[in-house]
Amino acid sequence: MKKTIPLLGAVLALVIVGAVFVIWQQNQSTSDSTNETSSSQSTSQTSSQNSSESSTSSESTESSDPILKQIEAMTIEEKVGQLFLARYPGEIAVSDSQTYHIGGYLLFGADFENETADSLLNKIQALQSDKEIPMFIGADEEGGTVTRISRNPNLAASPFQSPQAIYQANGWEGIAADTVQKAEILTSYGIQLGLFPVADVATDPNAFIYERTIGQDAKGTSTFVETVVNSLKETQVVSTLKHFPGYGNNLDSHIEIVRDERPIEELRQNDFLPFQAGIKAGVDSILVSHNIVTSIDPDVPASISPKINHVLRDELGFNGVVMTDDMDMVGLADFISQEEAGLAALKAGNDLVLSSSYAVQIPTVVQAVKNGDYSEAALDTSVERILRLKQRLGMME
Template identity: 25%
Template sequence: MNIKKYITGLGICLLAQGVFAQNGDFIGSLSRQNAWVDSVYKSMSKKERIGQLFYVRAHTNKGKMYEDSVAKVIQEEHIGGLVFFQGGPVRHANLINNYQRLSKVPLLIAMDGEWGLGMRLDSSTSYPYQMTLGAIQDNNLIYKMGQMIAFDFKRLGLHINFAPDMDINNNPNNPVINYRSFGDNKYNVAQKGIAYFKGMQDAGLIVFAKHFPGHGDTNVDSHYDLPLLPFTRNRLDSLEEYPFRQAIAAGISGVMIAHMNIPALDTTQNLPSTLSRPIVTGLLKDSLGFKGIVASDAMEMKGVTKFFPKGEADLRAFLAGNDLIELSENSKLAAKLILKAIRKKRITSEEFEAKIKKLLAAKYWAGLNQYKPTSPLNIISDINRPAASQFFQQLSDAAITVVKGDAHIMGQDPLKKTAIVSIGVDRPTVFQKELSKWYPNSMIFLVGKSNPVNELKQMLLSLKKFDQVFISIHDMRTRPQSKLDYSSDVRLLIADLASRPNCVTSVFANPYTIAGLPGIEKSSGLLVGYQKDDALQRSAVKVITGVIKPLGKLPVTINTYFTTGMGMRF
């Protein structure tokens, strides 16, 4: 037994059990009488109470002047928390400690970490994208990943993860959700989302299902404009809202509202759902009975500020029923507008008090009533522990999906003359290096995204001398988009190779990219690896060589050849 690995895993397990035993059910804790919450609330002025609504942006990669400007906001506006973005883990931990010292009431510290700290930070572990996780059939692995991520967050002094994404991505061209979703099957999305959030929440993190009531079938990115969701109430009830209803029933601590115009739910022209009381309070809180924290999506996004600038969006979000206002463009101005609205009784004193006490109760649940600074010692080694990379590999092995072929076709003959071709790269890949160990009579070929036609023709001539070909297709961009940025000539090369006998193709890219590679379906074997990471490449080699059995199933429909739920087992 690997003792170090066992101790790390045991520590995470005990951490989860200990926090859960101490804090108990999050939703239930919000409604219980709490002496600390009452005491803190009574000690605050109205301005300080309003400040608790606001969570502002923080970085450690923008210099001292930026950090000082955030410190000033903490001291002057008495904000409730911070949302950390890019930077480094040690710098983050140190700055969190500094900011906590400046705040009269301890701050809740948040981050978007859908695939872990590595989504935002350098020198930090990432886990697979949610689309990759959607292929995994054992949801216990997703729960365990949630616990691992909670350990990392808490190690830095973070209390909130704005995850999981519980949108159903049934639009392959979705520019903002896409690979961040578990897939296009509402049941799979709900089950994976619940497993993930329970892992985090049981380990002491406050989590948010997003983006209610569902951002998966849009072709507009709400960071840049206001998307229209034109569907009927019946469609929204039965599809988009389904994962959120299930998450609420399972006890999720938070829900984040999307910036979308949804006429079936609110006919007000150009009104984002974030600012709609019929959606936030009427639907989410009253109809669906959600009692946890309701957070706006980032209030600096054009989807909300385009029609409601200068603090008006924040005021409307507050009046609509949001409890937590994330990333206001001008929190100072917005706070003044909210104070004026309270004085004019546009919100009852009971609703306002309940809102602030709910946020304070969340701080108590997170342990901030007994706040302790984070130790920066050994942070890098703690969050990049061997167990993390080993677990990434375990998740990858469980996700790798075979949509065409069997064991005989996959393995081919190790003694035959073999070509191993990686496309979209400029250096030998992990896939090539690992696979060549099994095929001693092999040669490696590299193809860029737009090699000249004469080079491609020469390669095709050379490849005629080989008995079998393994192709790997790579998207090396930071985020795996639905369409590869390959030249038409390189696409034709892929189609030509796929049509040859004994050709096995592995795609380490967004699964939707397969639809843009006509002819790839003619491959004797086809594996889906979902993303560019080395772990997925190793998993593909393991399947090809018979070391592991393929267990993954497609989480989305790609085209008529490859549909949701497909996945060969042998």
């Protein structure tokens, strides 16, 4: 009996020690689990907070962009109007600019006739009066055979010479000086678009476009383009290359439908080069011709061809403003109705439509946006390009 008591005591001690150990293990496990849960919750909260902060930061950045805020506040009608550079309609110009929310007016030679410096300034200031978004005012001032404002001796000392004449007399320095002088005169009257330089490569003196070009091969034309684009960078005048994808020695699309049968490789090795040079130099805008370029799109004129726009955007990498040539030119007008033409040009990827028939085309585009035939996302993209260009020129507050 005496031997049994110590044995029982030993067993009891072992049981107590075992129980204590089990309880300690359970407490330790619970503590670890609690710590892991707490750590997981903390990590989750931190991640969620970071995500929220990132989202808030992104939203804040977007909403603080004045251009995006402007677009958000615009009606469909106001947005569509920005995509039209309308031919100046004379006495109804101010009222139409308000009715159709027109993005800009293009003035021709007749619009400058009999104007004095003061009367022209008053005319243009009247167009800009009370505009929340200032209008582009444009006039072709290539020099030589295409001059508008400098034809009037009240507005310029003499008409600007052609690029070929200037180059022959004073080389590339002369081209640069001429470009700056053009910009100074245009800016002094509140004109932002001079619609130059001509980037077409034409070496045949009998070709329609030849007199308007620098008259050199692709390399010389590229140097010409670079010189003009770089000279315009420090001014408030937009640089515009024309007429993509290149006229070459083709006929005149002002008076007939033109089919350019050259293979795409010839265009890439020749006509595209000045446009690529201009894009590399930072050109603001590129104007697309009405020629049917069969190696790219045999079915429709370039100005309403998504395939042409694809080459310009994706192959050449241009992200600026793409505009059409005048929609009233026979090369397009004999192909598609004016009512359809504006919408077709925008759906093809153009940002700015040069139009005399804006009173028909703008309502057509507005309706297309409302019924989903032309997406508002595409509309907003083009409006943003237009407004950012106006912002670069100091036109946007």
